[in-house]
Amino acid sequence: MSFDAIYSVSEITHSIKLLLEENIAPLWIEGEVSNFKAHYSGHFYFTLKDSGAQISAVMWRSRASQVRFQLEDGMKIQAFGSIRLYEKSGRYQIDIMRMQPAGIGNLQLAFEQLKEKLKGEGLFDPENKKPLPAFPSRIGIVTSSTGAAIRDMLNVLKRRAPHVEIIIKPAKVQGEGAAEEIAAAIDAFNRWGQVDLLIVGRGGGSLEDLWAFNEEVTARAVFNSKIPIISAVGHEIDFSITDFTADLRAATPSAAAELAVPDFAEIRGQILYHKERLSRNLHNYISRLKTAVESLANSYGLRRIEDRLQQLALQVDELDAKLAQACLFQLNQRSNIITQLEQRLNGLNPRQVLKRGYSITYKNGIVVKEAASLADGDAIVTEVSDGRFNSNVTKINKETENA
Secondary structure, three states: OOOOOOOOHHHHHHHHHHHHHHHOOOEEEEEEEEEEEEOOOOOEEEEEEOOOOEEEEEEOHHHHOOOOOOOOOOOEEEEEEEEEEEOOOOEEEEEEEEEEEOOOOHHHHHHHHHHHHHHHOOOOOHHHOOOOOOOOOEEEEEEOOOOHHHHHHHHHHHHHOOOOEEEEEEOOOOOOOHHHHHHHHHHHHHHHOOOOEEEEEEOOOOOOOOHHHHOHHHHHHHHHOOOOEEEEEOOOOOOOHHHHHOOEEEOOHHHHHHHHOOOHHHHHHHHHHHHHHHHHHHHHHHHHHHHHHHHHHOOHHHHHHHHHHHHHHHHHHHHHHHHHHHHHHHHHHHHHHHHHHHHHHHHHOHHHHHHOOOOEEEEOOEEOOOHHHOOOOOEEEEEEOOEEEEEEOOOOOOOOOOO
16 A cells, blocks of 8 residues: 555455454454344344453354354353454454353353243243153153164063053154254154153263253143153253153153153062962951950850840740640630529520420410410410420410419
8 A cells, every 4th residue: 555545435444354354363252242132134243342342243143043042241252253344334343153151161051041941930840740650551752763762761661561552753862953853752742642651862972962852842842741751861961951841850761761660570579469468467367256256155245145045935935834824714714604604594594494394375476474465265375395285265364373
């Protein structure tokens, strides 16, 4: 550039742009985020500053979408990018290609941020945990169909509960799209609604390998499941986000399989033990009752009852005999009275009077009581003790003599 020449603003700005961009290689810069704005276009705009200076920063959408943690004002970050000059405003800035939190890992910060967010929404609350079925008959598994985790779980389940039906829904458990596949598999099981329990997980790996289980889409799918879920993620950190939202957390897939079902052989052994114990106790109880009954049967109390019954039976027999004797006495008395009455009646019987020489006279079938009722020539019938005879009145004597 010549000292005598006159340059336009654009020329100077362009020259400065070349000097900056060609002489300053891409570099790492550390500073505090301020004036952060996530544009609707997906680009990030903010300022990086320290105690003595500040620089504008931009991160374009294609790179911003790969940032796993939530950028916010006041956060201290380390950013890698190139110095660029925006010629229209004459303002230089750093074009960030990637960044990470200063002092803490990118993924770890994203983990902590999502953890706090979901915790605040109540997704980790104990009262939202669903109880696991004690004896599931059908279990669904969401994991990779080719990993060691599925083999371990199937071996444990087959050994502990060979009668349980296992339904496997394969899903990616690592890399781009894995979280969405896991969530879709959980939703599919819930729509089907024919399993009692779900196991969701994979084997161990790095934090990056296990990141699908720290994604919000996975966490919400686990929380929203109507089917109880065991999280079975083998991981380096203590817990994954899925562990917090699941109804039960297992440290490994094998441990999840053990928690999912009781040991069939152990249950069978317990049943046989309790059956034998119940049979033995019942036999002893019956024996004690039998001894008690025999003791009661031979006791004075029961023998006293039998003796009392025998005495009462004797009293009944005695009363029966007395009653029979009293009845016979009454019958004899009544018989004597009847005999006496018969004798009296016989004494009043006209035929008995006739046997003593008396007779009865009838006129026209009517007993003649007075001589005045007769007239000469009347036909009369006279009855004596051994028969009757007919006669005619020839003379009437009104005195006491016979006609």
